Amino acid sequence: MKLAYLADHPDLLPTVAEWFFNQWGASEFTPTVEALAEKLKLSANKNQLPIMFLSFVDDQLIGTAELKFRNIAEYPDYRYWLDGVFISEQHRNLGYATELINFAEEKAKTLNIPALYLRCTEANTGLYQKHGYRIVEQTDDKFIMVLAI
Known part of the structure; x- marks a missing residue:
């Protein structure tokens, strides 16, 4: 798997937008x-928020993650x-989300971000708990x- 920044692959923005729109x-x-x-164009950065990361297998885009200030x-x-943690269906449950999350967390450290928050469904809490995230609130579904960095 190869990791990169959206800033280096702006031509993939339409694909990412379609994935996100179909998913969420x-x-x-x-x-x-x-x-x-x-x-999403706003996330085409490398050293300031928002930043989008891309994941590739055999030069094929398979996933994304973002760091944002909200x-x-x-x-x-x-x-x-x-x-924006997203892995294409055929590549799910193969460890690619874990690698993307680790990459995003490392970037957060270099940016001196003290803690990262995320919002997910119950089905995804286990993935994030494996990374040390803990539930701080539940709203509807x-x-x-949060993870202290």
Whole structure:
């Protein structure tokens, strides 16, 4: 597996946007795949947030992860987030998400990020608990987890 930055592969932005849109759907701010792609362009960085990481197997894009700064009204104390962890279906359960998460955590350390938060469904809590994340809140069907860096 090879890891890279979206900043080095901007041509893959439409694929990532389509994956995200199909996985998580439309939102108020990203009602179309094209709008989501425009928003994701902001993550084409290497040393400042937001940063998107890409995962490749045999030069094929298979996954993503992001580090973000978010100012969310309902979570004012939760500043830095691991988000957009996605692995294509045929590559799931093979350890690729673990490698992406580790890479993102290492980058967070170099940026002096003190803690990373994430939001996931119950089905994904086990993956993140293996990395040391702990549940700090539960809202409906979502769990908020944190890892001290």
